[in-house]
Amino acid sequence: MGTDVTNFRKEYRFDRLSEATAGADPWQLFEQWFRLAGTSGIHEPNAMSLATATPDGRPSLRVVLLKGVDRGGFTFFTNYESRKGRELAVNPHAALLFWWEPIERQVRVEGVVDKLPAADSDEYYQSRPLGSRLGAWASEQSRVLPDRAVLEQRFADLQAEYSESSPERPAFWGGYRLVPDLFEFWQGGVNRLHDRLRYRRQDDTRWHRERLSP
Secondary structure: OOOOOOOOOOOOOOOOOOHHHHOOOHHHHHHHHHHHHHOOOOOOOOEEEEEEEOOOOOEEEEEEEOOEEEOOEEEEEEEOOOHHHHHHHHOOEEEEEEEEHHHOEEEEEEEEEEEOOHHHHHHHHHHOOHHHHHHHHHOOOOOOOOOHHHHHHHHHHHHHHOOOOOOOOOOOEEEEEEEEEEEEEEEOOHHHOOEEEEEEEOOOOOEEEEEEOO
């Protein structure tokens, strides 16, 4: 291609990450960082890259939106029949990445993904705008389309069908929760001497923290 990418270089100077300030609980640290990201002018601080893989290890990656987080895990919603849904059905191990450029931070999370209970998916689905609810029905996510007109016609037909009623949640669409067993917090540093702290789950309440070379 010949595109010069060598000049896209930035020196990281925003902050440092020390064991003293990070603490022993990755959930508390994530909450602090997420709160700061939300007040730092980032348009969608809840945007996260989701990596899944086939049983033989072929990975795929895409950006999804975090829709809930607590000590039970990280929640997102999608079509169960999409590529990520099909991969999670046979290999529930997945990873998340949050990248917050204005504060020079990223967080990696690894763990196992489970489907949310149907009632939780129903509740979230009904909270969405009507257009988004109809879009879930219209899109056979990750399937080949002959052209965009087919998708738009499906959506128009659904608008006509539900002009005076509300659609139920499609059985092929719902929520997942990633339950983490690993966090890694990255803070950009001067001279590429970045700070990296990794937390690995020991049991239900304890995490082992260690510093990684940048």
